[in-house]
Amino acid sequence: MMSASLLVVILIHIYTVTAKLPEPQNVNVQGVNTRYILKWDWEWDQQPANKSIRFTVEYIPSYKYEMKGKKEWRMVCEKIPGTQCDFSEKVNYFGMFHLRLRAKSGRETSPWVIIEFCAEKDANLGPPSKVNVISKKGMLEVSIADPMASENKSMRELQKIYFMVVYWKNTSGAKNVSLIEDKNVAILMGLEPWTVYCVQVQSRSDYYEKKSLFSPMVCTQTTDDGHTPLWLIILIFFLTLALSFGGTLLCSFIVFQTYRVIKYTFFPFYQLPDNIQECLNEFTPMAQYAVLLSKDKEMELCCEKVNIVSEVTHEHSPISETALETDPVNHYRQNSGDSGVYSSEDGSGGVVGTGAPPETAGEE
Template sequence: MKLRGSEVCVSLLVCVSLALADWSPPQNLSVQSLNTQYVLRWDWADDQQSAINGTITFTAQYLAAFKSRKPPHQHNWMTVCADVLERRCDFTDAKLSYLGIYLLRVRANTAQHFSNWTNITFCPDKEADLGPPSSVKLTSVKGDLEIVIADPLSSTNKSMKTLVNDMQYLIHYWKQLEGYQKAEVLKTQNNVVTLSELDRWTEYCVKVQSRYDFYNKTSDFSDIHCTRTEGLIPYWQIFLYFLLSLGVCFLLGLLVWFSFYKVFKSFKSIFYPNVQLPSHIQELWLSDSETPHLLPPPSSGSVWDQLDMISTETDTVPDIQISIPEDQDTSVPSRHGSGDSGFNSTEEDSSLRQLSFTRHDTRTDTHTDTHTDHRCKTDMQHREEMHDGTLEICA
């Protein structure tokens, strides 16, 4: 297919016009700054040309304002960002003087084409925002509040007071119960401030902001810090503390005494148990004046006879056995030495009478015989402990 001459000329003119056409430059340039941190931002909305010509990058530069008065060929622009895809450029590391005035510019470009430059004037001392204090410390000292303020810091961690000599601080303080609406403001250039004439034992809150009056710049507030003021303790509180201490001491003493009593009682029950004597022994002790002693006082020449009584259901009278100690002479009639031979007969008659008295009808009173046998056996156990000169009589 062949083209006419006029068509060829028109197509060539269109191509040349597209190649030489100027792109729209970046718009809405602004600098976001805080102390000595500067970031240049811009907008660029020619997306149709970006789709046709490929990837679009941006270049940002700066020049001192006093150098802009020289001829254009002597302008020594310093490039900070070259062919960046983002629509921002950080000028913090460019070390711009805080008191200087600078021209900032940016353009859009590709590998073969670029747009016109867009310029903006920037003065850090006038336009850069002032930051709040880097730290605030609040302490209570003898009823007053002591505030220690640290200066805002630059990008190189230096005090901003070296760049802003007239910088001041606005201290806002208020009672926590009343709220910030009733806050009082104190302006000062000092880094250590003491708030006096405050209410004792009251919670106060403080926040601080930086202030530069020459350009009417005020920073954001610092964090809020609260503390309680001190003061002399009232007398009623001292008396109340005294009563509380007495009560605590009394309770502790009572607890110690109760613990000691429990421990003492436990040891006493272990080493000295409360064991009662049998009831029949207690009765003997209580009736000591009426009942003869279990063991009569021993005498050197006395001879005792032991009588054992055995009851049977038969009516036969058991034989009476009289045991005489072997160490005594059988020829001697008695220990009294009276020579009366009727002692043995008299004793035998009394034994027979006692036997006849105890031999009642066993069929009617069996309990009495059992008690008598038990008592007789008990007497035998006691009498067996006597010396060998005892006379035993078993019936």
């Protein structure tokens, strides 16, 4: 009986020595996509003076935890001073695990706190990693980037997700409009032109009914509805017509001026003198070619006969036409074929030239 009482006292003493520290409170896992952090609260006012508190976190797969016998816990965080432990790289997304946590200060320890965790079920789904809104012809094109897991992978590789797009006019009292989209691009139609709309997107998964937080708000102004007004069509038509007519006139003017320059430069309206043209023609390529063809013949110098006529003033004698007609003898003598010279005065001692025989005169 004494031995049993002594054993109870010893056990109580051991328990009071080893379990003197309180256990951590509010132990939970905050997991988003594939990042998992174990967090807890600690009553710092209960911490003994001049004693430092350290925390230890261990894990084990759930199927091993259910097995009888000694359990092989694996260390995650050992003797850390903070109140959180990141074990993202230790567990698999589709696995089931048990985690345990305790506080320790010197030889004093707290009881273990054990929780169960499954990432696929308990981890939250994150919002889209990026949302971009572009205005196109009165519509808004929303580009949505998938939530990202570790190692820069999309969460679509781990579970099926879709998006809920919520948008509204950026005015007071405007109602929200939601749209479900399973692709990464959503088109918002039926919007008012030249109006500012704000957009937020939420990620969702139906397997465990997960809903993420909404992405940051993005606001963009719409443009026109894509239909050109009639007045703008008419204005564009007349502007095009005016530009076409003006361009045609300008081209015609340029062609005309170019034609005039070429014509007056190479085909002038005046003609050079013939003698200058002949001299120029002698030096033309065709003339030189003709000379080369006739180089085996004798070259002749061709000259033209030039008649020089001078103006002569004829002095007429005062003999009238009647006198010529009434003096046939003198006219006959003047035009006779005799070559002698006669004197008009008898016995004047003039020179008598050789002429016709005297008989002709007597016969007369």
